Amino acid sequence: MLTFLGGSMVAAFMTLIMTRRMSALVALVVVPIGFGLIASGLHIGPMMLDGLQKLGPTAAMLMFSIVYFSIMTDAGVFDPVVRGVLHIAHGDPLRIYLGTACMGIVVALDGDGSTTYMICVSALLPIYKRLGLSLQYMATLLVMSIGIMNILPWGGPSARAASAMHLDVADVFVPLIPVMLVGFAYNLCVATVFGLRERRRVGVLSDAQFAAMRRDIGDVPDYRRPNRLWFNIALTGVLLVSLVIGLLPLPILFIIASALALMINYPSLAEQKERLTAHAYNIISVVGLILAAGVFTGILFGTGMVEAMSKDLLSITPQWLGPYLAPATALLSGVATYAVTNDAFYFGMLPILAQTAQAYGISATEMASASLIGQPMHLLSPLVASTYLLVALLDINYGDNQKRSFPWVIGLMLVMLASSILFGVIPLRGSLS
Template identity: 50%
Template sequence: MLSILGFSMIAVFMYLIMSKRLSALVAIMLVPIIFGVIGGFFTELGPMMQEGVEGIASTAIMILFAILYFGIMIDSGLFDPLISKILKIVKGDPLKIVVGTAILSMTVALDGDGTTTYIITVSALLPLYKRLGMNKIILATVAMLSMGVMNMTPWGGASAMAMASLNLDASELFLPMIPVMGFGLIWVLVVAFILGKGERKRLGVVEIQHDHKNSEANSELAATTVSRDYRRPKLVWFNFILTIVLMASLIIDFMSLTILFMIAFAIALLVNYPDLKDQQDRIAVHSKNALAVVSIVIAAGIFTGIMSGTKMIDAMAITLVSFIPESFGPFLPVIVAYASAPFTFFMSNNAFYFGVLPIIAQAADAYGISAAEIGRASLIGQPIHVLSPLVAAAHLLIGLVGTDFGDLQRFAVKWALGTVTVMTIAAIILGVI
C-alpha cells in the first residue's frame, strides 16, 4: 500500500507541475501533506516535515549567498574586461568569434543563472554575428552548451535540487563532479572550434578594425541592465582575486561551502558598495532570483521529510528493484546519466529531482550504489535539459537571437548529447560514477 501511495503521490505531483495546475513551490509542500494524511500519518507529519526542512537548511543558505555573491560580481563589472578583450581579439574571424562566445558564456554562467548568461553573451556578440553574416543559431547553441555544463554548480539549480532530495551536501555531490565538468567545458570548446571553422570556411575572415567606443557600448549593453553607477572598474582585480580564492577554497574543502559563500559575499558587498543604500539596492535587485531558487529548496524539505518518514520511499524502491533485471543493477549510474537527459527535457527539474531521483537512489542502494553516486549521475543530463521548452531562459535566448525553437533544438541536440557522452565517460574513468 505504501508503494502505491508513493507512486500515486509522485504521479499527482508531476501532473500538477507539468500541467501548470499548481506552481512547483505550492505542489511540493501540499501534495505530500495530503497523501501523508491519506496514508494515516496525520499526527506524525509535523516532526517529519521539521526534520526534512532542517536537513536541507544548510544547502538553502549556501545557494542564497552564492546567488547574491555572483550577482555582486556581475554588478561590479567583473566580466566587463573579459567582454572587451574578447571583442578586441576576435575581430572579423568567425572561428575566434565562436570560441570567444564559448569562453564568455562559460565565465558568465558561473552565477548559474541562464537569463544573465544569455543576456550578456548575446548582447555582447550578436552585433558581430550580424555584421559578418554568421549563423545566429551557433551563438545560441554555444551559449546553451556552456549553460548546460555550468548549470551543474550547486547554485545553478539541478545540484541544489539533487542535494535537497537526497539529503547530501555539496562536498559529497558537487566537488567530485568538478573535473567531470572540466571535460564537459573542453568539449564545448571543441564544438565551438568545429562550428567556428565551418563558419570561417563559409564566410572567410573579414578585417574589422577594433572600435573602442563600440566595444565599450557593447560592454555596457551586456551589463545585465545594471546602471553604470554600480560599476567598480577599479576593483576588478580585487574581485577577480576574491573569486579565485573562493573557487580554490571550494575545491580544497577546508570549510563548508555555506560559510565560504557567506564570508565571500560579505567581503564583496562591503568592499564594492560601502554605502548602506547601495548595499540594500544590490541585495534587492538579486533577491528575486535568490528567493525563487531558495524557496523551492526549503519547501522540498517537506516533500523529502514525508517521503522518508512515512517509509514510502523505501516501499517504492523495493517495487522498482523488483522490475530491474539483476544484471542491470551495477550499471544503474550509467543508465541514470543518460536517462536524466530525456527525463529533464520532458519534465521540469523539480519533477525529476524531487519525484523520480529519490526512488532511483533508494533502488540503487540494493546494489551497493550510494545516493551520492546516483545524484552525480543525474546531473550529467543537464546539457539536454537546457534545450527544453520548459526552461524559461531558453525562450529568452530565442527572443534575443531571433531564431526558431525547433531549428535551435535540431541544430544543438547532437552537440548537447555529445556533452552528455563526454561527461559520462569522464565520470566513469575518474571513478565519480
C-alpha cells in the same frame, strides 16, 4: 502502496509544472502535502520541518552566493570576461554558444553547480540579451556541462559511489576521464546546433553593429567599481579555492565573502541597501523555491516513499537482465537519481546491484563507474536545488527548461554510456562465473 504514491507524486509534480498549471513553488508545496496526507495522515508536519532543516544550509548558501556574485557583477569583475567573449565571438551566435559550452566546462571544475551558474550567467547574460539569443539554449548547455563535471571526485557522486563500494575514488573516476571528454565533445556539437539555429534567426552582426554593441555593453553605470577590480578578482579567487579545498562550509564562505564584498565595494549603508534591493527578486525567488523543495523532500523521505521505491525497483529487475547489469545500472542511475536523491541511490541501491552483478563477473569498480553515467539526467531532478537557481537567474520557466533540456540531456547520457562500453570502462555483457 508507498512506491505507487511516491511515483505518482513525482509524476504529478512534473505534469503540473510542465503544463504550466502550477508554478514550481506552489507545486512543491501542494502536491507533496496531498500525497503525504494519504500516506501518513496528519503526521506530516514534523517531516516537512525536517526537510526544511536539511535544506536550510543550501538555502543560505544559494542566498549569499546570489548576493556575492550579483555584487561582483555590479562592481564589474566580469567585464573583462564579457569583453573577451565579445572579441572572440565578434557578434556570431555560433561562437557565443561554443564559448558558453567551454566556459561552463571550465568553471564547473569546482564541482559546484550553483557557483558555475552564477559565474557563467553573470558573465554571459549581457551578451545574450543584447543579441537577443535564446536563454533556454544557454541553460541547456550549462546543465549538460555540470552533468559531465559532476563526475569529478570532489563533485559528490563519485565519492558516494566509491564509498558505497569501498573503493578508492581514483579507481572509479580515472577510467571515466575519456568518457567525460566524449561528453564534452557532445556538448560542443549541441552548442553548434544551437548556434547555427540562432545564426539563421538573428544573423551575425556587421562590424558597425558589433562596434555599437561593444559601446553599449561598455557603458559604465554608477555602481561599477573599476578601481577595485583586482581586489574583487583576488577575493573571488580566494573564495573559489576555499570552496574546492573545503576550508569552511559553503554557506559560511559565501556569507563571509558577501560581507567583505559589500563592505569594500559599497561602504555606505545607502549603497548597500540599493544593491541588495536591486537583487531582492532573484534572492527571494530562489530561496523560496529551495525552502518549498524542503517540504517535497521531507515528505518523500519521511513517509518512507524513497525507501519503498528503491526496494521495489530492485525487486522487479528481471533475471535475464543479470549479464547486462552494468549498462542497465548506467541507465537506471539516470532514472533513479531523478526520482530519488544521490544518497538514496548510491548507498541504498548500488550495493545491492553490485552484489548481484558480481555473480556475472562484473566488478565493483565497473558498477561504480556505470552508476555515474546518469548524472546529467540527475541535474534536471526537482530534488536538485541549483537548477532552481539557474532558471531564476535566466528568468525562464522551470517546466519549459525540463521539456526543452530533456532530449539533449538524455542524448548526452546515451553517448557517455556508449563510449564507456567502447572504451571498456564497463562491460556490455557479463557471464556467470
